[in-house]
Every structure is written in C-alpha cells, then in structure tokens.
Amino acid sequence: MLARVDAVAPLPENVLSLSTARRVWNGVSLDVNEWRGSGRVAHQFPHQTETRLIALLEEVGSPCEPRLRENRPCPASYRPRHMDFAPAGMEMWGYSADVRFVRDATLMFDFAAMDERLATRFDREAVSTPRLRFADDRIWTLVKLLAEVVNDSDPSAQLYGDGLTVAIMARLFADPPQPGTDGKGLAPWQLRRVVDHLDAHLPERVDLARLAALAGLSQSHFSRAFKASTGMAPYRWQLDARIRRAQALLIDSRATLDQVAEATGFADAVHFGRTFRKLIGATPATWRRDRTS
CATH class of the missing domain: 2.60.120.10 (Jelly Rolls)
Known part of the structure; x- marks a missing residue:
C-alpha cells in the first residue's frame, strides 16, 4: 500500500x-x-x-x-x-x-x-x-x-522492502536464531517450488510472506536460505528474471521499448532503460542492435 x-x-x-x-x-x-x-x-x-x-x-x-x-x-x-x-x-x-x-x-x-x-x-x-x-x-x-523505495511502484520493490523490514526487525529486536538457520540453502523441492511461483507470476508483485510459506519457513530463515542457494536475495532474483524476459523480447520481437517495459513490469521506458543498463552494462537499444544487426 x-x-x-x-x-x-x-x-x-x-x-x-x-x-x-x-x-x-x-x-x-x-x-x-x-x-x-x-x-x-x-x-x-x-x-x-x-x-x-x-x-x-x-x-x-x-x-x-x-x-x-x-x-x-x-x-x-x-x-x-x-x-x-x-x-x-x-x-x-x-x-x-x-x-x-x-x-x-x-x-x-x-x-x-x-x-x-x-x-x-x-x-x-x-x-x-x-x-x-x-x-x-x-x-x-x-x-x-x-x-x-517508499514511492517505488516497481513490482520488485515489494520483495525488496519485505526483505529490508525482516532485516531491520531481526537487528533491532535481536530475535534468537532459529534451529537450522546455519547458512544452509533450500532443499531442491523448496527452491523449485519458489522459483516456479516467481516465474508463473512474473512480472507481478510478489510478497516475501508467500514465498516463505511455499517453502514452509519463516521469512528471515527463508531469505537466508534462498540467498545461500542462489547467491541472490529474492527481490534480485525476480528483477533478474524480468530483465531476462526483456532480453528475450528485445531479440525475438519488434516490440518498442515502451512495450517491453510494460510487459516486464517497469513504469516506463526510462525506468526500464535505467535498470537494464545498471544490470547489463548497456542500454536496451544498444544491446538489441548488437545482437540483431
């Protein structure tokens, strides 16, 4: 909200x-x-x-x-x-x-x-x-x-903010560590279920609570285990998946940058271009031209 x-x-x-x-x-x-x-x-x-x-x-x-x-x-x-x-x-x-x-x-x-x-x-x-x-x-x-990110309507801002609030509360209230939270990753079935859910709902907003529930873990335990398994926080995984989908659209279609941005959940072509360049190192137009010309 x-x-x-x-x-x-x-x-x-x-x-x-x-x-x-x-x-x-x-x-x-x-x-x-x-x-x-x-x-x-x-x-x-x-x-x-x-x-x-x-x-x-x-x-x-x-x-x-x-x-x-x-x-x-x-x-x-x-x-x-x-x-x-x-x-x-x-x-x-x-x-x-x-x-x-x-x-x-x-x-x-x-x-x-x-x-x-x-x-x-x-x-x-x-x-x-x-x-x-x-x-x-x-x-x-x-x-x-x-x-x-209080005013950020980007879908990945939900998972990003959920993760930050979990980290703030853990630090502020010094909750004791739970058994089994020693840095181990998710079980294969847990990771598969979570990734399938993220892919099925791309690029929609997804709550950290839902992902943790799919794995049967608390949010703090899930966040640590997901990163141990993938090397990424959940919000970053979702953002990378959106960029990968954008890359496929850039190569496989003649969609405009505005259309690609809309299809992958970005507010507009400017927001999409800024995020794409930050993660990929090139603008969407340059990246597309280098791979389709």
Whole structure:
C-alpha cells in the first residue's frame, strides 16, 4: 500500500511545509517525512499509541533533538545518524533551535501481524525498552534503503522492502536464531517450488510472506536460505528474471521499448532503460542492435 500526503495541518510553529510518504511492508508501516522550516521548532511526535523507530536521515540547521517532554532537554548527547526507539504509549517530542530542512523515517510495528507473518519470537525486553539517540549503522542504512523505495511502484520493490523490514526487525529486536538457520540453502523441492511461483507470476508483485510459506519457513530463515542457494536475495532474483524476459523480447520481437517495459513490469521506458543498463552494462537499444544487426 502506497500513499502520499502533501499537506498536513496544522503545522507546528516555524514549520513551513511538511510532506509524508507512507507504505506498509510485513506489518511495518513506514512514514518518510520531509520538513522545511525557519527558526525554533518543538513538536510532539505522532503515532504515540504505536511502537516506533525514528531515524534521522538528513538535517540542515541546528541538530534535531528527541525529548520526552517539550521543555526537558535530551539526556543523551548528539550523535550523527542517530535513531530513537519508543515503545507504544511513550510520549516523544522533536526539538531544533533553528531548523531548515529535515528528512526522517518513522517505522511503526504491528507485533500481532509480525508474529503471525514472520513466525518469529521477539525479545520482549528489547520491544519495551526506550532508546534515545542510539546509533547502529546497519539499522540506519537499512532504514535509509527502505525510505528510498517508499514511492517505488516497481513490482520488485515489494520483495525488496519485505526483505529490508525482516532485516531491520531481526537487528533491532535481536530475535534468537532459529534451529537450522546455519547458512544452509533450500532443499531442491523448496527452491523449485519458489522459483516456479516467481516465474508463473512474473512480472507481478510478489510478497516475501508467500514465498516463505511455499517453502514452509519463516521469512528471515527463508531469505537466508534462498540467498545461500542462489547467491541472490529474492527481490534480485525476480528483477533478474524480468530483465531476462526483456532480453528475450528485445531479440525475438519488434516490440518498442515502451512495450517491453510494460510487459516486464517497469513504469516506463526510462525506468526500464535505467535498470537494464545498471544490470547489463548497456542500454536496451544498444544491446538489441548488437545482437540483431
């Protein structure tokens, strides 16, 4: 589910504009917010009834500061790329003495949905313990990658985001490893069933939960096993399969680039061409000409 909100009212004092992009993966809701302001800003974080992870992705102006009360400075010292974790029901405020631009990401966790879909036991102490201005480069990078595809309608963005949310939750909540997750790949029948499903539904959007269910595994176990078997994450396998289908169309038909893009699930010829060149090293037109002339 994708959504975008370009006007939010009322805006906090000295905030000139705020836009929010929203998406849900795996029981994790993501809000990516872009703020523009001038001067002192103090605002209460939304979604207080949810368990939240807030990651600061960009800031211009005075450093942003998380607070438990509007007028009570944060007890933790500033760190670049800091994040804040707030259990459900915990009040939090954001403060800056002179903000110009901020881009942040807020992840909200639905543990009932995650328990059911991921078949994972979460460390309850990690879930219930607040953390202010903590730093973890791996989690921050995963959140940034997730934020970059919040508006991406490409079919492979579903598997990509599903995988990122699994990795974020595993790292954030330190779930204990499951028996049998020692790096072994999928059994031949599991791999065959999953690949057949991906091929049958190419280039449609496919959920990681569905692939894991086909193999009878949790999503985190499945992701590790699939990569051990194929050398690729599931989203990359699907993307490569779409490019292989595009190559067949380029050679075997006179379809235009727009038609090939549509047949393989890309938004348009520009998106298709950019992805094709990134993976193959040549534009679709050049690749086709070199093989058909």
